[in-house]
Amino acid sequence: MEKGSPSSALQSLLEAIKASDVVEKRIQLLAKLEDLDLREESDSASLVECLATFWEDYTCLDVSQCMLNKTIVHVAVKFASPASSDCLPQFLALSTKASSWCRKHLKMTLMSTQDSQEEEHSQLFFQLLLELLRLSTANILSLTKYPLLSSKESVDIVEKFILELLNLIKDVVPEIKRINSLGSEVLKVAQTSIDALINLCKRYFQIINENLSDARLKDSSVIASEVVSVKDHVLTITKHMVEKLCELGSLAASDGGSLVTILNVSWKGVVTLLQLGKEVITQRVNVQDIIRTLTSLVNGHLKCATEAWSSTQETVSVAESRRTFLPVKFYLLNAAKISSLYPCQACLVYRELMFCILLISTFRISLCYEKNLKNASEVCSELLDKTYLDLLSSILSSAEVNPELKLELLNWLFNDECGAVSEERDPTTYYNIGLMIEIFAVSCEAVPRSSLLLLGRVALFHSLLSHSVGFEEDVKIKITRKLDWFLDVMVNKDIYSYVLTLQIPVVNGTGQKLELNWQSMFSVLLDSIKTFMIVSYSSVAWEEFEDFLVENICHPHFLCREIIMELWCFLVRHAEEEVAKALICKLCIVMKLIADPASLGFPTSLLRKMARAICLLLTNGTASTADHVYSFIADDTGSHSLMVIYSALLLEGFPLNLLPENVRTMAKQKIITDYFGFIESFDESLLPVTSSNAFGTPVIAICASLQSQQVSMSDVDLKTLKFIIKIIQNLKHPKGKSTKECCFMLLNVALEIVSAMKHLYQSDEMEKVVMELHGLFISGPTASDSHLHQCKPHLALFMGGLGDMQMSESDDCAKSTAVWELYHMMLKERHWALVHLAIASFGYFAARTSCNQLWRFVPQNATLSYDVISASEASEERFMSELKAFLEKEVAVLATITASSHQHELLVKEGTVLREMVQKISNTCIEEEVTESDGLGSNVDSQCSKRRKLPDGISRGVELIQNGLKFIGDGLSQWQQNHNVESTELQEKFLTHFSRLEDVVSHLSGLAGSG
Structure with a gap:
């Protein structure tokens, strides 16, 4: 053989x-x-x-x-x-x-x-x-x-062989740990087999393309028929391979990490095969199911991480964080690649895709809130931020996707129903990692109304704006229209509180130059909108962005208003000068429609808000822009509305220093001349008999100019002190309610003017002013007037400068006694805001005065002398301790801002009030202002131009209570003058209750007046 x-x-x-x-x-x-x-x-x-x-x-x-x-x-x-x-x-x-x-x-x-x-x-x-x-x-x-593509018999053999091999590998891989010493070798050969199968498919598609070329060249129907047969065979094989590799990839994903090589080769193989058969694969393979599988793997992985980390207090290491998020990044990358290959198929499952993206966005926010998960938060941002945005961009940037579908996707992500049904939760744990588990139980149908995902939507919107450079024009327009949604969400109490206090990791750069730092979420949001502003500036979306800026410049919510003003200032600083001029002039035209002299005296009126915004923009702009606007509104021969606009801008601190020297000199001289003309001609007979908010505009203008340091102190002399004395003398015997209100308004502004001119405190006339103020607030007949309560903040500002005044410390000095008693009155105030102002004033005074006996200025029953919790007796030591703590807080500068749970609670409460206010204003006042803007005589002051008339009984009753307070105040003054030692304690109790009663009546009077 x-x-x-x-x-x-x-x-x-x-x-x-x-x-x-x-x-x-x-x-x-x-x-x-x-x-x-x-x-x-x-x-x-x-x-x-x-x-x-x-x-x-x-x-x-x-x-x-x-x-x-x-x-x-x-x-x-x-x-x-x-x-x-x-x-x-x-x-x-x-x-x-x-x-x-x-x-x-x-x-x-x-x-x-x-x-x-x-x-x-x-x-x-x-x-x-x-x-x-x-x-x-x-x-x-x-x-x-x-390749064995010549006959049907050989083709069938190849198909059966590949299918059985894939089934065998699918059965073997999950059990690889039970295959004794040969497990690693079996796994390695299985991986080699999969790679070989993928290369085989590449070879098959190459043959198809070559045969198609031959058929076109030879125009042979026989060859074309053979190509169809081969193509069908290849598609069948590809279908089997894609399905089995998806199953294999899912099995490897559930292993926990030991089958990384199989996980890698299987999903990469799926992407490769889908790419090879891009033109025809959708006839055989369900691409939507593949995308769903990948998103479910992401969700499942994040859920496991949530369950593991929610029950641990130990710090999660960087290594553990990378082990957790690297597989998530891998699944997202493959989902993004498939979605970019088949964007229309991805659009059919956009809800699952967007839910997955929202989960990641919300998950990374919840990590930021936990100190022990700081490493995880940084790794999550580093690995996943750009990845999930690539997935979203693969659909939004595709020319194959219908624009209506893109709009539907954005509406689903950022819709008006977001958070409409808000779950009541403890604000300190609203985005706690433990509560993330609840999110995984939310169905796709319930996602649009889930408040748990609301902060994640805001974070996603920030990411979308930051990476909007590559978007087409239609997408930019759609995103611009979602900026209103963003402002609406910012009014939400939970979003409002977290955006202000939360710190999040931000990744900058690429590759080896990657940098990560922690920033305030509020500043990050602002930066992203600025980025989008730059992106949309040279596109068709810019016109809509301009409208957004103009429409929201006086937004009723302060945080939204701050955002809009920051965007305006950014625009004025960096845009072309002509663009800035045109936009600011557009705002002046809007002011022309609402110019009403009656609203000049209300800082919260729409006119004053617009003027404040324009002044801020001019401060951030160029000198020529300020000159251009000044020339537009300062024409005395122009319309009455321009004069009103001019006055409003001066009241809000128009930047005169930016004007050319000759124009600036004339403008300042006009302000000073108007002021002197007003105070020199001031007389009781000139006071208005009816309420007029425009009265005293020159005084308010000089005050605003002094505070902004645009008019020097030497420009105003002792006439101001004489003016204060005139006002106080008129207040002693007012002829009517309107006259008294005008005098109190002028007194407040005049006190602010004097507080800005330190040299006046050393004049002889200042003693007379102090004595007049003492008579007004302490011993005079109007000492119990409720309007004086509203003057106390301005009085505190004025009294801070008394440290520059020379005083004798003897008991027979009337000036010193007056200052003591004024400080006694202020330091006994119980309202928290007045306590703050009084202590700040006293601290400023104490730091500068030459007086040594400072204890004379502090009453024994000062507010800070009491222990609020135990309600114990007053203590001088306690006052000094509280004063020291207060002053230290005033000068303290925190290196970092870390929000406490108490701060969160306060912000949430404040956010609730603000949201109710915004909704009320939006539903009633804005419509009325727009309706009445056609008539220039409409009253557009603080909130609404239409007010309900209160019943006569209420107004009459409030007036009687005010008269009663006056009589009680006179009686208390006489009682104190008797110096009855035995009744001192009773007097103090009476004064305390009387002060509280004054506060209540003052609020009632304000409500009756607004009605």
């Missing part, structure tokens, strides 16, 4: 194997086949065909059968590489048969007991499995060389 030819030797051995009934003998004979040197392709085909016949296909009952099949596979491996096209079908058939048998045997092996005999059997089977995978890999490599 050895001396014959290889063919004869092969036939002899095959006959002997067939004739043998003993398994062990067959194994020995099969092993001899390895020694043959077969050079004829027909011999190799005969050998493999017989090997398939010798295969024991029934259920394996003992080791010998496994040994027999292992030997068959071992022999086949030797002759399979390389296999020719003639014998390749036989190799594929053998591998298919063996793969099917191994799948059954694997289940039996894993269920078997762990005794020594079964262990030996299992080890033998795993060796057989390893050999089979090597044989299959060799077959795939041969298929790449000889």
Whole structure:
């Protein structure tokens, strides 16, 4: 047999194997086949065909059968590489048969007991499995060389082979840990098989393209028919591979990390195959399900992290954080690649995709709130921020997606129903990591109304704005229209509080130059809108952005107003000068529509708000812009409305210093001249008999100019002090309510003017002013007037400068006594705001005065002398301790801002009040202001131009209470003058209750007046 030819030797051995009934003998004979040197392709085909016949296909009952099949596979491996096209079908058939048998045997092996005999059997089977995978890999490599696309029979063999191999790998991979010492080798060969299959598909698609080119060149219907047949075969194979690789990738993902190589090769294979068949793959493969699978893997991974981290107080390390988020990034990257390849298919499942993105955005916000998860928060931002934005951009940036679908997607993400049904929660734990678990139970249908995801939406909106450079014009316009949604959400109490206090990690740069730092969420949001402003500036979206800025410049919510003004200032600082001029002039035109002299005296009126905004913009702009606006509104020969606008701008601190020198000099001179003309002609007979908010405008203008340091102190002389004395003398015997209100308004402004001119405190006239103020607030007939309560903030500002005044400390000095008693009155105030102002004033005074006996200025029953909690008796030591603490807080500068739970609670409460106010104003006042803006005589002061008239009984009753307070105040003054020591304690109690009663009546009077 050895001396014959290889063919004869092969036939002899095959006959002997067939004739043998003993398994062990067959194994020995099969092993001899390895020694043959077969050079004829027909011999190799005969050998493999017989090997398939010798295969024991029934259920394996003992080791010998496994040994027999292992030997068959071992022999086949030797002759399979390389296999020719003639014998390749036989190799594929053998591998298919063996793969099917191994799948059954694997289940039996894993269920078997762990005794020594079964262990030996299992080890033998795993060796057989390893050999089979090597044989299959060799077959795939041969298929790449000889594709076997010539006949239907060969095509069917290839399809069955690939399907059985994929099923076998899918069954083996999840059990890889139970495959003893050969597990790592099996896993490695399985990965090699998958790579080989993907390369095979690449080769198949290359053949299709080549055949299509031949068919076009030769115009042959026969070739075209063959191409269709081959194409169908390739698509069928690709479909099987994509489905099995998705299943394999999902199984590897659930392993916990040990199957990273299989996870990587399977999902990358899916993306590669989808890319190869981009034109036709959707006919066979459900791309939507693949995207859903990837998003579910992301959600599941984040849920596991949430459950693990919510129950730990230990600091999560960077290494653990990377292990958690790297798989999430991998799934997102693949989802983004598939979505960019098939954007229309991705749009059909955009709810699942956007829910996944919202989960990530909300998850990273919840991490920021936990100190022990700081590392996790930074790693999450570093790895996932750009990745999930790439996923979103793959749809929004695609030209294949219908614009209506893009709009629907953005409406779903940022809709008016967001957070409409707000769950009542403890504000300090609203975005706690533990509550994230609840989000995973939210269905896609409920997502638009879930308040738990609201802050995540805001964070996502910031990311979208920051990365909007690559978006098409239609998307930029749609995003611009969502800026109103952003402002509406900022009014929400929870968003309002967290945006102001939360610090979030921000990633800048790319690659090796990546930088990460923590910033206030508020500043980050502002920066993102500024970025979008730059992006939209040269696009068709800019016109809508301009409208957004103009419409919201007087937004009723202060935080939204701050955002809008910051955007305006950014625009004025960096845009072309002509653009800034045109926009500010547009605001002046809007002011022209609402110019009403009656609203000049109300700082909260729409006119004053607009003027305040314009002055701020001019301060941030160029000198020529300020000159241009001044020329527009300062024409005395112009309309009455321009004069009103001019007055409003002066009241809000128009930046005169930016004007050209000659214009600036004339403007300042006019302000001073008007002021002197007013105070010199001031007389009781000139006071208005009816309420007029425009009265005293020159005084308010000089006050605003002094505070902004645009008019020097030397420009105003002692006439101001005489003016104050005139006002106080008129207040002693007012002729009517309107006259008194005008005098109190002028007194407040005059006190502010004097507080800005320190040199006046050293004049002789100042003593008379102090004595007049003492008579007004302490001993005069109007000391109990409720209007004086509203003057106390301005009095505190004035009294702070008394430290520059020379005073005697003797008991018989009337001036010193007056100052003592004025400070006694202020320091006994119980309202928190007045306490703050009084202490600030006293601290400023104490730091500058030459007086040594400061205890004289502090009453024994000063507010800060009491312990509020225990309500104990007054203590001088306690006052000094509180004063020291207050002054230290005033000069303290915090290096970092860390929000406490108490601050969150206060902000949430404040946000609730503000939101109710905004809704009320939005529903009533804005419509009325717009309706009445056509008539220039409309009253557009603080809130609404239409007011309900209160019943006469209420107004009359309030007036009687005010008269009663006056009589009580006169009686208390007489009582104090009697100096009855025995009744001192009773007097103090009376004064305390009387002060509270004054506050209540003052509020009632204000309500009655506003009605």
